[in-house]
Amino acid sequence: xxxxxxxxxxxxxxxxxxxxxxxxxxxxxxxxxxxxxxxxxxxxxxxxxxxxxxxxxxxxxxxxxxxxxxxxxxxxxxxxxxxxxxxxxxxxxxxxxxxxxxxxxxxxxxxxxxxxxxxxxxxxxxxxxxxxxxxxxxxxxxxxxxxxxxxxxxxxxxxxxxxxxxxxxxxxxxxxxx
Amino acid sequence: xxxxxxxxxxxxxxxxxxxxxxxxxxxxxxxxxxxxxxxxxxxxxxxxxxxxxxxxxxxxxxxxxxxxxxxxxxxxxxxxxxxxxxxxxxxxxxxxxxxxxxxxxxxxxxxxxxxxxxxxxxxxxxxxxxxxxxxxxxxxxxxxxxxxxxxxxxxxxxxxxxxxxxxxxxxxxxxxxxxxxxxxxxxxxxxxxxxxxxxxxxxxxxxxxxxxxxxxxxxxxxxxxxxxxxxxxxxxxxxxxxxxxxxxxxxxxxxxxxxxxxxxxxxxxxxxxxxxxxxxxxxxxxxxxxxxxxxxxxxxxxxxxxxxxxxxxxxxxxxxxxxxxxxxxxxxxxxxxxxxxx
Amino acid sequence: xxxxxxxxxxxxxxxxxxxxxxxxxxxxxxxxxxxxxxxxxxxxxxxxxxxxxxxxxxxxxxxxxxxxxxxxxxxxxxxxxxxxxxxxxxxxxxxxxxxxxxxxxxxxxxxxxxxxxxxxxxxxxxxxxxxxxxxxxxxxxxxxxxxxxxxxxxxxxxxxxxxxxxxxxxxxxxxxxxxxxxxxxxxxxxxxxxxxxxxxxxxxxxxxxxxxxxxxxxxxxxxxxxxxxxxxxxxxxxxxxxxxxxxxxxxxxxxxxxxxxxxxxxxxxxxxxxxxxxxxxxxxxxxxxxxxxxxxxxxxxxxxxxxxxxxxxxxxxxxxxxxxxxxxxxxxxxxxxxxxxxxxxxxxxxxxxxxxxxxxxxxxxxxxxxxxxxxxxxxxxxxxxxxxxxxxxxxxxxxxxxxxxxxxxxxxx
Numbered sequence: 001x002x003x004x005x006x007x008x009x010x011x012x013x014x015x016x017x018x019x020x021x022x023x024x025x026x027x028x029x030x031x032x033x034x035x036x037x038x039x040x041x042x043x044x045x046x047x048x049x050x051x052x053x054x055x056x057x058x059x060x061x062x063x064x065x066x067x068x069x070x071x072x073x074x075x076x077x078x079x080x081x082x083x084x085x086x087x088x089x090x091x092x093x094x095x096x097x098x099x100x101x102x103x104x105x106x107x108x109x110x111x112x113x114x115x116x117x118x119x120x121x122x123x124x125x126x127x128x129x130x131x132x133x134x135x136x137x138x139x140x141x142x143x144x145x146x147x148x149x150x151x152x153x154x155x156x157x158x159x160x161x162x163x164x165x166x167x168x169x170x171x172x173x174x175x176x177x178x
Numbered sequence: 179x180x181x182x183x184x185x186x187x188x189x190x191x192x193x194x195x196x197x198x199x200x201x202x203x204x205x206x207x208x209x210x211x212x213x214x215x216x217x218x219x220x221x222x223x224x225x226x227x228x229x230x231x232x233x234x235x236x237x238x239x240x241x242x243x244x245x246x247x248x249x250x251x252x253x254x255x256x257x258x259x260x261x262x263x264x265x266x267x268x269x270x271x272x273x274x275x276x277x278x279x280x281x282x283x284x285x286x287x288x289x290x291x292x293x294x295x296x297x298x299x300x301x302x303x304x305x306x307x308x309x310x311x312x313x314x315x316x317x318x319x320x321x322x323x324x325x326x327x328x329x330x331x332x333x334x335x336x337x338x339x340x341x342x343x344x345x346x347x348x349x350x351x352x353x354x355x356x357x358x359x360x361x362x363x364x365x366x367x368x369x370x371x372x373x374x375x376x377x378x379x380x381x382x383x384x385x386x387x388x389x390x391x392x393x394x395x396x397x398x399x400x401x402x403x404x405x406x407x408x409x410x411x412x413x414x415x416x417x418x419x420x421x422x423x424x425x426x427x428x429x430x431x432x433x434x435x436x437x438x439x440x441x442x443x444x445x446x447x448x449x450x451x452x453x454x455x456x457x458x459x460x461x462x463x464x465x466x467x468x469x470x471x472x473x474x475x476x477x478x479x480x481x482x483x484x485x486x487x488x489x490x491x492x493x494x495x496x497x498x499x500x501x502x503x504x505x506x507x508x509x510x511x512x513x514x515x516x517x518x519x520x
Numbered sequence: 521x522x523x524x525x526x527x528x529x530x531x532x533x534x535x536x537x538x539x540x541x542x543x544x545x546x547x548x549x550x551x552x553x554x555x556x557x558x559x560x561x562x563x564x565x566x567x568x569x570x571x572x573x574x575x576x577x578x579x580x581x582x583x584x585x586x587x588x589x590x591x592x593x594x595x596x597x598x599x600x601x602x603x604x605x606x607x608x609x610x611x612x613x614x615x616x617x618x619x620x621x622x623x624x625x626x627x628x629x630x631x632x633x634x635x636x637x638x639x640x641x642x643x644x645x646x647x648x649x650x651x652x653x654x655x656x657x658x659x660x661x662x663x664x665x666x667x668x669x670x671x672x673x674x675x676x677x678x679x680x681x682x683x684x685x686x687x688x689x690x691x692x693x694x695x696x697x698x699x700x701x702x703x704x705x706x707x708x709x710x711x712x713x714x715x716x717x718x719x720x721x722x723x724x725x726x727x728x729x730x731x732x733x734x735x736x737x738x739x740x741x742x743x744x745x746x747x748x749x750x751x752x753x754x755x756x757x758x759x760x761x762x763x764x765x766x767x768x769x770x771x772x773x774x775x776x777x778x779x780x781x782x783x784x785x786x787x788x789x790x791x792x793x794x795x796x797x798x799x800x801x802x803x804x805x806x807x808x809x810x811x812x813x814x815x816x817x818x819x820x821x822x823x824x825x826x827x828x829x830x831x832x833x834x835x836x837x838x839x840x841x842x843x844x845x846x847x848x849x850x851x852x853x854x855x856x857x858x859x860x861x862x863x864x865x866x867x868x869x870x871x872x873x874x875x876x877x878x879x880x881x882x883x884x885x886x887x888x889x890x891x892x893x894x895x896x897x898x899x900x901x902x903x904x905x906x907x908x909x910x911x912x913x914x915x916x917x918x919x920x921x922x923x924x925x926x927x928x929x930x931x932x933x
Contacts, residue, residue, distance in 0.1 A: 002772070002775055002779070002780045003769070003772045003775070003779065003780075003782075003785065003786050004784075004785050004786070005767045005772065005786050006785040006788065006803075007788050007789075007790070008787055008789055008799070009789060009791065010789060010791055010795050010796050013737055013741065022728075022733065023733075025728045026729045026732075026733050028728075029725055029728045029729045030222045030479070030482050030666070033224060034221045034482075037220075037221045037224050037225075038224055039224050039225060039226060040673070041225055051683075052684065052705075054684075054687045054847065054849075055683065055687050056687040069854055071857050074596075074854075074858065075596075075598065075599075075857040077601075078602075111602055112688065112691070113693045114687065114693070114701075115598065118849065118851050118852050119851070119852040119856060119857065121837070121840075121853075121854055122839070123839065165680060167677055167680065167681070167714045167715050167718070169718050172674065172676075172677055173673075173676050173677050173680060219665065222666055223665065223668075223669035223670065224670070324549070325551070328551075328914075399915075482665070483729065483733075484664065484735050485659070485730075485733065485736050486664075486735070486915075487735055487739070488738075488739055488915040488916065489572065489913070489915055490572075491739070
């Protein structure tokens with residue numbers, strides 16, 4: 001069944017009594033919320049949101065699973081991933097070091113689209129479910145290979161308590177402590 | 179003995195009325211009004227409003243911090259303005275706004291009036307309240323900026339709309355009691371024959387007139403942010419900006435004191451039990467200030483409910499709705515006086 | 521008021537301009553509602569006034585031009601999707617679905633029904649969120665800050681729904697050529713139904729405090745009337761044209777995705793003033809809520825189907841199938857990074873929150889598009905400033921601006 005057109009018209013303004021009634025109605029709604037605001041404000045950093053596991057947050061690298069295919073660097077829309085070449089000892093030939101390439105990330109450019117995580121054929125990249133990470137200088141946002149393998153720390157965890165938001169039919173978005 | 183001396187000095191009428199109640203009291207009430215406006219709007223809008231500065235006090239210290247910031251901010255005076263008017267107009271406007279408080283008695287005991295006689299106090303107070311808007315027009319003109327001039331022009335149009343309403347509505351208090359003496363008007367309303375209950379039309383007209391005069395929603399037209407950036411106050415910064423912005427709230431408070439004396443019964447139902455400074459002066463004045471503060475808070479609440487009128491629609495609302503209402507209220511007051519009700 | 525000399529003069533020293541007064545015409549003066557103005561958005565409107573009446577209004581756009589069409593020419597086929605959705609990030613799915621449809625026309629692929637329903641679900645969630653954003657900005661232009669806060673607060677509910685579905689609040693990047701990137705979580709249908717019931721109740725309260733508020737009705741009634749023939753002649757699109765009596769909606773005339781299987785109405789008003797445009801958006805929100813309910817019902821009944829075409833799903837390696845079974849996430853093949861699309865030209869249209877969007881995609885067989893041309897609804901609505909605003913008062917300008925829901929980043933691309 002395709003869409004139908006519905007012709008409607010705006011209700012025209014009434015007279016004096018309807019004007020007084022609409023004024024009183026507007027004031028009544030305002031007083032109702034003045035008495036019971038139904039707030040859902042997040043008092044960050046005393047509280048922080050614990051997102052679901054599917055949330056596309058910061059990206060972490062697992063070096064053992066990487067096969068150096070460079071698909072992540074090729075698919076990144078904002079050129080935030082780059083492959084670097086490292087020389088490392090080869091576990092199968094201990095006296096002959098090998099050259100491999102691994103990805104590093106520049107968080108000044110990352111848009112958290114998740115293409116790299118989805119394209120990696122060995123699941124060597126994964127998202128952590130938060131994005132409120134703090135860096136103290138711009139240079140720190142160019143992660144080295146070692147830093148890329150470590151899960152970033154979330155400063156709010158130290159001083160706050162986690163909350164979760166739920167959709168409620170009466171009150172809209174409701175905050176619940178975990 | 180020390181306490182009595184201190185009380186005598188503090189309750190000295192010109193000191194109490196103009197300096198403590200006038201300047202300090204207006205400042206405190208303006209801060210409470212701004213705090214309530216932000217907090218009430220926040221509650222209606224389902225958010226918190228001022229909070230982090232003092233979580234236990236509901237964020238009141240935030241407003242105090244704003245005042246301190248304005249005082250310490252750099253006052254930038256552009257080269258192209260008319261310096262004398264630019265600097266003097268807000269200051270003179272503030273002083274003239276507080277002046278009507280010299281003529282509003284806060285107690286029936288003549289020992290505590292700031293001027294010798296309150297015989298024509300209603301007329302004089304009402305007359306002085308009409309002066310500050312002219313200074314607002316002057317300061318917008320002095321700023322030499324298109325947005326400021328448009329804001330000043332709007333203020334002058336709005337003046338022509340509400341002046342008549344304010345004067346007629348408040349004079350209906352004189353019409354009801356056949357006297358211009360504010361003390362007589364209040365005494366005639368003892369203990370609970372308040373004029374707001376006997377003559378609601380005039381009270382409504384006076385309330386609307388005060389909303390229009392002090393740019394409260396829905397009449398916040400000269401300073402509407404979305405066409406003229408801040409209206410006449412566009413070029414101001416620092417302490418002059420604070421004087422301008424606070425001036426609207428102070429004028430609201432002064433009008434509210436006048437309204438609470440004429441319509442809400444002033445210090446009724448209380449009659450001073452003795453002539454001492456506390457029972458005879460401080461208690462009735464605090465009752466009047468409490469009623470005035472309630473009126474100011476009610477005006478602040480409207481911010482959360484209404485949008486802005488267009489300029490010509492506001493003038494039309496004044497001429498088509500408020501002036502007939504004020505005339506009807508005036509006539510009703512005369513009828514009340516004829517029937518010896520009050 | 522002092523007139524000052526502007527620029528250089530003969531040896532008088534350097535004088536700052538005062539009020540720049542330039543004789544435009546007798547009794548006409550000019551003000552710039554410029555980019556640094558609380559009521560202008562990311563654009564400048566040059567307004568010429570005779571007293572309080574606007575004589576001429578000239579939109580000065582281009583402040584947010586980000587060269588998206590040119591950038592698409594140097595990025596491989598999947599990369600323009602996050603780029604193009606940032607034109608109107610609040611309406612992200614609606615703006616990328618036509619691009620993906622154009623690619624599917626060139627590749628001769630079509631998404632399975634479950635993917636189409638998921639795309640429509642996210643499109644309608646975005647439409648509700650975008651209309652609420654428009655209401656918020658409209659409210660604050662009229663001075664009604666409560667409408668602003670309420671609209672943005674209720675928009676949070678729908679942004680939260682989108683976050684549960686796609687993993688990101690606004691930058692979904694959800695459709696890919698062939699299907700979508702994720703399947704719906706198990707608890708999503710119940711959440712969506714609760715959100716729909718909540719929004720229906722809130723629309724009643726919006727009516728009481730904003731739409732029937734006497735001050736607002738007086739400001740909007742009869743303001744910015746766009747007559748029907750002028751609307752057709754100017755070529756404006758979206759709820760603006762449906763408020764002037766023209767029955768045009770891309771979901772009606774050329775249904776894409778699964779819109780021809782869903783049961784909904786397209787509201788059309790005839791007055792053409794700002795109040796009618798606002799009511800069109802309110803009615804559209806109600807219809808979008810109906811569509812969300814129908815989509816969620818269908819998705820719950822048809823579980824277990826894949827969200828990319830069956831032939832692509834069967835060719836996926838074992839790890840990819842395992843990840844899809846466990847988390848519902850579709851993994852791309854590394855070949856997607858440099859996929860080639862057969863040469864050809866394709867046009868696809870969609871109906872965004874603000875109107876009709878048209879994509880023209882041309883491929884020469886390579887890994888990047890040869891040309892991507894996009895015509896956004898706000899770009900077509902910009903002429904309203906020039907033709908409708910003159911004749912109104914200065915305070916009507918924010919009312920008209922808010923009612924046509926003009927979004928400068930979308931217009932400037």
